[in-house]
Amino acid sequence: MSKSSVPTISVSDFSADILRHLKQSLGKDARHASLYDWRMSLSLALRDHVVDPWFESTRKTYEARGKRVYYLSMEFLIGRLIEDVAVNLGFDAIAAQAMQSLGQDYAEVVANEPDAALGNGGLGRLAACFMDSLSTLGIPAYGYGIRYEHGLFEQHFEDGAQMETAETWLAQRHVWEFERPEVSYPIHFGGDVVEEMGKTIWRAGETVMASAYDTPVVGWQGRWANTLRLWAATPTTAFDLESFNRGDYMAASAPEALARTISRVLYPDDTTDIGKELRLKQEYFFTSASIQDLLRRFLSEGGDLRALPDHVAIQLNDTHPAIAGPELVRILMDDHGFEVAQAISTARGCLAYTNHTLLPEALERWPEDLFIRVLPRHHRIIQLIEAAHLAATTSDIRILEHGEVKMGELAFIMAHHVNGVSALHSDLVKETVFSDLHADYPGRIINQTNGITPRRWLYSCNPPLRNLINETIGTGWPDDLQQLDGLSDHVGDAGFIEKFQVAKDANKARLCDWLHKRDGVSLDPHAMFDVQIKRIHEYKRQLMNLLETVALWNEIRENPNAGWTPRVKIFGGKAAPGYVVAKEIIHLINDAATIINADPVTRDYLQIVYPENYNVSMAEILIPATDLSEQISTAGKEASGTGNMKFALNGAPTIGTLDGANVEIRDCVGADNFFLFGLTAAQVTERRSVPEYARRAVEASPRLARVLKQIESGVFSPSDKARYHGLVQGLMNHDYFLVTCDFDSYFDTQRIVDKAFADQPSWTRMAALNTARVGWFSSDRTISGYARDIWKTPSLIASMGSRKDVA
Numbered sequence: 001m002s003k004s005s006v007p008t009i010s011v012s013d014f015s016a017d018i019l020r021h022l023k024q025s026l027g028k029d030a031r032h033a034s035l036y037d038w039r040m041s042l043s044l045a046l047r048d049h050v051v052d053p054w055f056e057s058t059r060k061t062y063e064a065r066g067k068r069v070y071y072l073s074m075e076f077l078i079g080r081l082i083e084d085v086a087v088n089l090g091f092d093a094i095a096a097q098a099m100q101s102l103g104q105d106y107a108e109v110v111a112n113e114p115d116a117a118l119g120n121g122g123l124g125r126l127a128a129c130f131m132d133s134l135s136t137l138g139i140p141a142y143g144y145g146i147r148y149e150h151g152l153f154e155q156h157f158e159d160g161a162q163m164e165t166a167e168t169w170l171a172q173r174h175v176w177e178f179e180r181p182e183v184s185y186p187i188h189f190g191g192d193v194v195e196e197m198g199k200t201i202w203r204a205g206e207t208v209m210a211s212a213y214d215t216p217v218v219g220w221q222g223r224w225a226n227t228l229r230l231w232a233a234t235p236t237t238a239f240d241l242e243s244f245n246r247g248d249y250m251a252a253s254a255p256e257a258l259a260r261t262i263s264r265v266l267y268p269d270d271t272t273d274i275g276k277e278l279r280l281k282q283e284y285f286f287t288s289a290s291i292q293d294l295l296r297r298f299l300s301e302g303g304d305l306r307a308l309p310d311h312v313a314i315q316l317n318d319t320h321p322a323i324a325g326p327e328l329v330r331i332l333m334d335d336h337g338f339e340v341a342q343a344i345s346t347a348r349g350c351l352a353y354t355n356h357t358l359l360p361e362a363l364e365r366w367p368e369d370l371f372i373r374v375l376p377r378h379h380r381i382i383q384l385i386e387a388a389h390l391a392a393t394t395s396d397i398r399i400l401e402h403g404e405v406k407m408g409e410l411a412f413i414m415a416h417h418v419n420g421v422s423a424l425h426s427d428l429v430k431e432t433v434f435s436d437l438h439a440d441y442p443g444r445i446i447n448q449t450n451g452i453t454p455r456r457w458l459y460s461c462n463p464p465l466r467n468l469i470n471e472t473i474g475t476g477w478p479d480d481l482q483q484l485d486g487l488s489d490h491v492g493d494a495g496f497i498e499k500f501q502v503a504k505d506a507n508k509a510r511l512c513d514w515l516h517k518r519d520g521v522s523l524d525p526h527a528m529f530d531v532q533i534k535r536i537h538e539y540k541r542q543l544m545n546l547l548e549t550v551a552l553w554n555e556i557r558e559n560p561n562a563g564w565t566p567r568v569k570i571f572g573g574k575a576a577p578g579y580v581v582a583k584e585i586i587h588l589i590n591d592a593a594t595i596i597n598a599d600p601v602t603r604d605y606l607q608i609v610y611p612e613n614y615n616v617s618m619a620e621i622l623i624p625a626t627d628l629s630e631q632i633s634t635a636g637k638e639a640s641g642t643g644n645m646k647f648a649l650n651g652a653p654t655i656g657t658l659d660g661a662n663v664e665i666r667d668c669v670g671a672d673n674f675f676l677f678g679l680t681a682a683q684v685t686e687r688r689s690v691p692e693y694a695r696r697a698v699e700a701s702p703r704l705a706r707v708l709k710q711i712e713s714g715v716f717s718p719s720d721k722a723r724y725h726g727l728v729q730g731l732m733n734h735d736y737f738l739v740t741c742d743f744d745s746y747f748d749t750q751r752i753v754d755k756a757f758a759d760q761p762s763w764t765r766m767a768a769l770n771t772a773r774v775g776w777f778s779s780d781r782t783i784s785g786y787a788r789d790i791w792k793t794p795s796l797i798a799s800m801g802s803r804k805d806v807a
């Protein structure tokens, strides 16, 4: 293990640092400081210790003259940073003691930080975990994204229905970032393309500036720190003086208005195609700024652009930054005189693309006329790219088709590697969405199964389990997670199992306190905490979970003394504001909770809770307290899932389908420690061709038929009995995601879970085996795979070569 480059510090010195910031940076004295002041002072005191490793990493990177990774993502769902930084610097205990010595409650100060929600869900959180691992592994890297003024909307419920309000994380100063006013680039839109003296010239219609804000991302033990560079849009000229002097005050502020809109808000849609002009502008805005920035860095080091692929690895997080291909080609041709073929091959040598979905409605396509209006020069370049592709292959796959620009095809054709995010998903990418392009470019599609950072998702969010693991196998696991295997030797030890149970109970108690404080809700801490937290989507089948809950309620009512295993069904997640069915599902869960939680007959056995505004910080409390992880998507639809990994790591067995990374999790933990149910991906495809498969499934299941009838007849919506007609009819008549077909299998498996949970020592052994056997799902392993197979980037931390988990 290489040693930390961070100096250790005493509690009293660190307290003095905090007080100095309180006085000098906040202008407050300790007697009048608010929670906010303490939080800011603590953050600044921690930040001081990030700067040296950050400079040192930058210096080493320049010296090595090697390759850098550029991770382009519309989303970085980073959450709170205080704990993250403290833990990575090894300052967590010191920070807590320092705050205590200053008379402050560390946990309260930490919780005062707004949750930076610059992402929708898995894709954005993956980018944040990757940044953590890139730094932990010492791979020189920049994350590039947008500094949204408003992150993902905040959710609350009114009579059970989802309402959205604007998120305002930047209303307070964001202490972790450094503004870089000297780093800014013009970004052009619209206008036209003309030929002048044999040269193609793009005469842009409007221009905004992209300005950089840098956040250092420090890795485990402060050995390395990379940069997350987020772009904010600013006007080129703060004010159009000419219009102003003419008296046209609205026109005078037009450049300002456009600029401010571009980085104003994160689009809250996580699947359906958005198709909005502003979204296309956002995509081009941050992609162009990032490409200009990395080229400036390369050229300033004296690089020859023909060698760009030896120095630059650009990873596209989904198709959102797919315009990077045409943008790079444009700059190479128009500004540096490259020939088309050379420009395309140079760009392709730099680019790789990660696919995160097979859902057809989620594959980005832009109306061609809109695209031409916003990016006329890029449209022409895409024609050139398409022509080169058609000439080089026997393919009839086009990028421009039926009046649309297909971003998946563009990203694929412009990338040297395309990867899926789990073994099953990567196979399906080859067999379905990109089967033709896979035939044109064999070997281009590879797999990199997702992972999660164990620093946030075990070490920091689960102190009781962290301490038990340290005590049992030592402290080397946070950056070498396969060491958790060592726990397997202890699962036969009743004393260890007892301690594992004590840790789980402590986490459950923490959740109970938190929920009681926040929402006034009381939970039975001895009940099974059965948790499904993720975006609400039909394919994720929260509706099936709810139908099973209602069926269970019916059964308990009929036979209250049958020795039921008490359960709390916990739901969390947001619906895209325009996704009507997802919002109906939320409403139904809340309506069912109102009726079921009030039933005196079942009260001791069944409770439904749905805390508002699920986010990263809530996940950090819920996951360690979970007994059962719900991963119940229609097989073939969830590309990977990453929540599934977080639960298993924190000792929650899964009830799940053979979908995404569930398949690999089950392989690791063993079939006996995973509750499998449902159709396989192949059976799903087959079943869809059976006429009226949903109606048949309902007819074959009296239990399901009864539940659907209750919902449809208004048992849960007495004030509006017709409220769920549409939802139920949709299930009977379409049920594209096969809720009806998997229902019985799911219900029966839940009853097996009931029995298994009743034997607590045996359940806890299963939970411990989950923790012991999922070390492979560290994002360090994932990033090592990208570095080895795609980027060809070594670690610049000297001692890293000997580590087991590094490829």
Ligand code: F55
Pocket: 120, 121, 122, 123, 124, 126, 269, 270, 271, 272, 274, 356, 357, 362, 421, 450, 638, 639, 640, 641, 642, 660
């Ligand atoms: C966000 C915006 C748009 Cl326009 C489209 C999709 C998204 C988004 O958030 N997608 C997303 O989260 N996809 C998920 O990616 C995870 C990481 O790879 C996977 O684990 C998960 O299966 C997938 O649904």
